[in-house]
Amino acid sequence: xxxxxxxxxxxxYMKTLQYNHTGTQFFEIRKMRPxxxxxxxxxxxxxxxxxxKCLEAVILxxxxxxxxxxxxxxxxxxxxxxxGNYFHHVVLGIxxxxxxxxxxxSRRAELMDKPLxxxxxxxxxxxxxxxxxxxxHTVKKVKIxxxxxxxxxxxxxxxxxxxxxxxxxxxxxxxxxxxxxxxxDMRMKILKPASAHSPTQxxxxxxxLSPRRRQASPPRRLGRRDKSSQPPPLQQTRIQDSLxxxxxSGEKQLLSFYPWPSPSSLFSRPALxxxxxxxxxxxxxxxxxxxx
Numbered sequence: 001x002x003x004x005x006x007x008x009x010x011x012x013y014m015k016t017l018q019y020n021h022t023g024t025q026f027f028e029i030r031k032m033r034p035x036x037x038x039x040x041x042x043x044x045x046x047x048x049x050x051x052x053k054c055l056e057a058v059i060l061x062x063x064x065x066x067x068x069x070x071x072x073x074x075x076x077x078x079x080x081x082x083x084g085n086y087f088h089h090v091v092l093g094i095x096x097x098x099x100x101x102x103x104x105x106s107r108r109a110e111l112m113d114k115p116l117x118x119x120x121x122x123x124x125x126x127x128x129x130x131x132x133x134x135x136x137h138t139v140k141k142v143k144i145x146x147x148x149x150x151x152x153x154x155x156x157x158x159x160x161x162x163x164x165x166x167x168x169x170x171x172x173x174x175x176x177x178x179x180x181x182x183x184x185d186m187r188m189k190i191l192k193p194a195s196a197h198s199p200t201q202x203x204x205x206x207x208x209l210s211p212r213r214r215q216a217s218p219p220r221r222l223g224r225r226d227k228s229s230q231p232p233p234l235q236q237t238r239i240q241d242s243l244x245x246x247x248x249s250g251e252k253q254l255l256s257f258y259p260w261p262s263p264s265s266l267f268s269r270p271a272l273x274x275x276x277x278x279x280x281x282x283x284x285x286x287x288x289x290x291x292x
Contacts, residue, residue: 058103
């Protein structure tokens with residue numbers, strides 16, 4: 001089977017799944033998810049055979065073309081304007097043997113798959129723009145990603161918008177110039193995803209890449225008084241013009257519950273005997289008492 005026939009068979013399979021008009025998305029697609037996780041979602045699509053939308057069709061097209069290394073795949077996104085609203089659409093661009101085409105799903109037949117017959121990338125984009133004009137849509141922006149690797153177990157995410165063109169404010173000559181320069185760089189594979197521009201850290205053996213923790217504060221000295229360690233003052237309750245601490249055992253604990261005075265306050269306690277002062281005559285010169 002030739003490559004164009006293989007691509008047509010993939011598109012026919014997507015059409016058998018039908019476009020999802022229910023308004024409920026059956027498969028969760030997160031664009032920043034690694035490619036390996038998106039391929040697992042594509043396997044689920046083949047098992048469930050439920051209707052799909054344009055984003056699911058792109059992931060399914062990548063999964064079904066993984067066995068063809070001569071086919072290069074890249075996402076193409078459109079932002080259009082119609083009747084006061086903005087609309088978003090995405091297809092899977094295809095490059096093989098010097099020709100461009102696309103795979104995808106849409107409500108309109110002219111806005112999904114394109115045959116592998118376009119000589120340049122700009123010709124493919126302009127054909128989509130002309131198809132949008134048939135439905136009175138104005139293309140505002142076109143976003144083109146990088147080639148998707150053929151490694152289904154890759155942890156690298158898909159680069160969805162490496163090139164962003166505000167086509168509504170550009171001439172076609174300028175658009176064609178930008179697209180052809182970008183297509184040439186993609187074929188030469190000199191473009192790198194945006195995530196690759198950030199500096200990478202090399203992990204040494206026995207060392208972690210996690211940020212260093214701040215050094216713990218030195219222990220407090222034991223000689224100083226720590227006010228935070230002192231127990232809070234007892235809460236006091238005023239009963240008959242007398243302050244009684246709560247939580248004290250004995251009679252005073254009962255005072256916090258009974259409004260009348262305690263029995264101990266009704267009886268006077270015996271006075272303590274006074275201590276006798278030592279006679280000064282019995283003290284020696286040093287001040288010690290001499291017992292006689």
